[in-house]
Amino acid sequence: MQKSYNLFKDKYGSKGDIEFTQSYNKKDLSKPSHDVIELDLSNIKSNRIRIEDALKQQEKKQNVQSKKRILSDDYVGSHDIAIKHSLAIKVGRPSLTVPELCPCCLRKIDEPLNWNFEPEDIGFLGVGYPQFYTFLKYQIYIVFAIIISSSSFNILSNALLGCDCLPDDMIDEYDPEAAEVCQLSWSTYFSMANKRNLPQIMSLQQVLNFFTIFTIIILLFKARIKFYLLTQNVSTLFCPSAYTIFIQNIPNDLEGLQGKSIERYTADVIQQVFGVQPISVNVCWNLKEIQEIESEKDKQIFQLQQIIDNLPENELYKVRQLREEIQKLKEEKFQQGFLIKKRLSLNLTEENLIKYFTGKVFVVFSRVEERDLVIQKFAEINQSENKLFLGDYYDNSVDPPALYKNNEQKQNKGVKITKAVPPNEIIWENTQYSHSFVQKRKIIFWFVSVLCMLVCYSSIGGMLQLQRMFQTSKLGLLHNGLWVQSFAILVSLVVYVLNTILRYLLSYFNQKTYFTLRTDASTNMAGKLAIAYFLNSGIMSFIIDVIVPRFTKENGIQAARVAIYRTGGLIYNMQYIFVMNAIIIPLMQLIDVSRIFQLYYQWQTDKKLKDYARSNFTQKQLNDIYSDPASDLVYDYALIISQMYFMAFYSPLIPMGSATTLFTLVLFYLIHKFKLAKHRSLLNNVGSELCVEMTEMLELIVPIYCFSNLIFEHMLSQDNITSTFAIIGVVIGILNAVLPMDKLKDMVLDNSMNEFYIKKPLYQEIKDKFETDYDIENPVTKDTYVAFVQDSNRNQNVYDKKLIQNDKKAFKNFGHIQNEL
Structure with a gap:
């Protein structure tokens, strides 16, 4: 069947309807078929009845279909169509056979996807998903490299050689100065504070940290190359x-x-x-x-x-x-x-x-x-x-x-x-807003976001102040660890709650900015959310506990040093945030709260659908209820980057944090793959631009890691000595952040790789492989286009009906011949 579909002059007729023509390169349907048909004469009557019954059923079905076009807001909705719609938008692998289409959105129903896939195997989801999982794998490689090159020595030297944190039996807990002593606990035992008075070991640690910087830079550069190759391998020809x-x-x-x-x-x-x-x-x-x-x-x-x-x-x-x-x-x-x-x-x-x-x-x-x-x-x-x-x-x-x-x-x-x-990359409802309008709203919501962060700063500051006041009033109980652990866990939970609230607030601000492209909205949201997570989790406590005393108290450097390692200080609180992240993040991924709510709504809807008298759902409502939660990489990118920032900043001080971060990322990687393959819908493709922007943000872990090396060595070492390697590392980190690493990547790669279209088929030859196109996604043309395709399918049914009619005429002609004989 060949279709002629003119989208310009003949796209809309005088009445606004689409006119299309179809020509069938098959036998002439206007004439009965006179092909020789050999049949058993005894079966002619039964065959006639069978053909007539089939024709009646076909006519009945055709009459019903011709009266109704399935649209997304039909009322009353169909449960069967909702199930088909959920399968059509569910993450899956393209079918090797002719796929079934969803009646209401014309999306193809794909085959189930095996969760144990490699990033390169899911290019059919668009380049964004292979890049995301490759991005996550390289974060695991970076954390593992940090553990091998510096954190392992840091942990061993802190535990085996360090002796600057005192056990309980050497501390008079009722001495007012006891609060300034580094108490030996599982948090301080593996921390840099336990070897702060060993200058040779501290210097050797800085050398290892210095070489770790180059390891991180090399892995980040390799990640850029890998992302580029994925972009080339995942052909964009399969998109309009x-x-x-x-x-x-x-x-x-x-x-x-x-x-x-x-x-x-x-x-x-x-x-x-x-x-x-x-x-x-x-x-x-x-x-x-x-x-x-x-x-x-x-x-x-x-x-x-x-x-x-x-x-x-x-x-x-x-x-x-x-x-x-x-x-x-x-x-x-x-x-x-x-x-x-x-x-x-x-x-x-x-x-x-x-x-x-x-x-x-x-x-x-x-x-x-x-x-x-x-x-x-x-x-x-x-x-x-x-x-x-x-x-x-x-x-x-x-x-x-x-x-x-x-x-x-x-x-x-x-x-x-x-x-x-891509057509599903566009937020069509926002195309009416100008670029200047969007920029103004970005500035407005940036200031509003800053106000939200100030509220978070006040909340965390109040919690830390309450922690210090409570410990002071319970000084005799300080060293049994109960109050310290309770407050540290409470602080980490408060940080998690604040991050959750920020997620919804920033998401609302991002929605009201009215971005035209989903990539712009995604990169803006992921970037702000990652920085907000990092500030809440690590930087605000550091500012309140260390920076403020450093510049406000008389003996500022000593006050800042004590604030780092004292009981209930920075080391304790940050160690518990590491531990809580390793527990809460994989656990919340595994529980999948959004899917639990979705299953609950489906259960409630099933009960209502059984009571036909109260069954009153539109098709759109049923589609939303029976679809799996949509896959959204924005929050996943933000979470990963904030974890990497947090680990890079505190791994020199708390090297065990690198191990807990590695554990968190590995579990996150496995659970996320399983959820994507089994319990997620794919509403919009993810472009490569999101991964590129997130990689640019990830480059900041190098200067963050370098500055934290310098700061904590200066704060904790004897006479506040700063090693040359730490200073050089800061310079390298700044250069890495300033230099255009993406252009350097282009210089390293062969320019001939830029032309990756091996075969360039015509649009008409490949359009049937597209998951969607601009006519389907544009709200103005969507319903008309869907109706056009449904009419085309019904015309195919008409063609099949005419074949049956011709066969019926053939039986009648054969009967006349027999009578004449």
């Missing part, structure tokens, strides 16, 4: 973005469209300027009105559903009327949204053009080379002469497709043409 450009800042006050739609107009501009004919144009529209209609519809439907749920048994007869009201409301709101979408699909008036057009379009070409040619030619245009989409840009012999109002006063220097991002 490989054939697509993204045009921004097209003027929305165009005149002289000459009766053309924006799609047709954009295609004409591209063809005249660059000499390339696009095959599809998808426009980003202002969806504010549609969103308001959807929001109002959902709110009213929810209110009616609540009425049904609360009806007493003797009033269940009202359910039918309420369902009819819900269906009427849904159809009414659907018509309102449809009229707006229809208005956008047809030729726009000047007023509607200014109101709805965002100036952003996606243009799809048949070949990758055509896309690259357009981008290359646009890059060669002098930006001072950039008059794309202005009438005077074109040759005088050609009528300009459109004119820009006030063309003499304004120059269109803002038009940009870049490579497109």
Whole structure:
């Protein structure tokens, strides 16, 4: 079956419906088949009955399907469709056979994925997931290298050679100065404080730490190369973005469209300027009105559903009327949204053009080379002469497709043409917001985030102050360890709660920033969250316990030193945070709270569905309930980076923290793989940009590690000596953070690797392999496109029906021949 689907001139007919033609390269259906059919005469009657029954069933099924198109907000929803939808969005491996499609979203239902996969084996999920697991593996390698190169010696030398922390029998716990003594415990026994008065061992430790810096830098550089190779190996040709450009800042006050739609107009501009004919144009529209209609519809439907749920048994007869009201409301709101979408699909008036057009379009070409040619030619245009989409840009012999109002006063220097991002990478509802608007909101929410961090600082400071006051009042009980352990655990739990609250707050701020691309939203969220986690977990306690006394008390250096190793001091609290992270993080991953809630909602829904009188779910609601929790790498990246920052800062002081971090990351890696393969949905692909940005952030562990070496050696050693190796290490760490390591990676790699398209098929040849495309993801064209595909499938059923009719005619003809004989 061949389809002709014109997305420009014939995309929308005069009534706003898609017109398409299909031609079947099979036998002529208008004539009965006269092929010789050999049948047992005794079976002719039974065969006729069988064919007629099959035809009746087919006609009945066709009539039902022709009256209903399955959309995501259908009411009442179907449980079977919800199950198919959950399988369609579930993480899986592409099927080797022809996959089944979800009726409501047209996603393919994939085969189950084995959890024991290697990162290179899941390229079909997009490059983001192989990069994430490779990123996590390299963090494990880095922590393991730190343990081998420096932390192991640090642990052994602290435990076997150190003698600066005193056991309980050598301390008078009622002596007021006892609080300033380093008490020997399992926390201080393996810490640097236990060997602070051994200058030779401390110097040797700094030498090992110095060489560890180079080990970290080498592993980070290898990780960059690995990420690059993954990007090349996971072919982007299996995404529509490989054939697509993204045009921004097209003027929305165009005149002289000459009766053309924006799609047709954009295609004409591209063809005249660059000499390339696009095959599809998808426009980003202002969806504010549609969103308001959807929001109002959902709110009213929810209110009616609540009425049904609360009806007493003797009033269940009202359910039918309420369902009819819900269906009427849904159809009414659907018509309102449809009229707006229809208005956008047809030729726009000047007023509607200014109101709805965002100036952003996606243009799809048949070949990758055509896309690259357009981008290359646009890059060669002098930006001072950039008059794309202005009438005077074109040759005088050609009528300009459109004119820009006030063309003499304004120059269109803002038009940009870049490579497109994948269709499910776009937050279509936010394409209406300008870049300057998003930047302003970023600044506003940055200040709000700083205020939130100040609140966290005050909370942690209050807990530490309470800890010191309580220990002072219970001085005689200090050295039994009960109060110390209790407060240290309490501090670590408070930090965990604050981090959880921050996660939801920053997520809300990030959502209200209205990013257009999910990658921008993800990198912004992951970066802020990682830094917030690190500040809460490690830096704030360090500032309160060490930095503030260092610069506020008379004998500041001694006060800071005591604050590090005293009972209930920095070492104790940070050691318990290491331990609690090793317990809580894998445990929460294993428990999977979001899935537990999802299973509970499914159980509640199953009970309601059995009671048909109260079954009142829309298809969208059922889809959400029966789908697995969505996979989101943003929080995972933030958690990993914050753990690496925390480990890098405190591993010189508490080397056992490296071992607990290694344990945490290994368990996290295994559990995360299992959850992804078995209990996660994949709603959006993850681009390589997120991993690149997180790698840039991870480079900061080198200067963090170097500064912590310098600080803790200076604080704890005799006469506050600072070794030359520690100072050189800080310089190296700063250089590593400043130098463009990504460009250095490009210099090392062979430039010939940049061209990785071995085979460049046509868009039409490969489009069936795409999980989605711009027409499916764009809310304006989604319902129309889904209806188009469903109509295509029904036409295939019509074709099968005609085959049965022809076979029926063949039986009748054969019967006439027998009668004549």
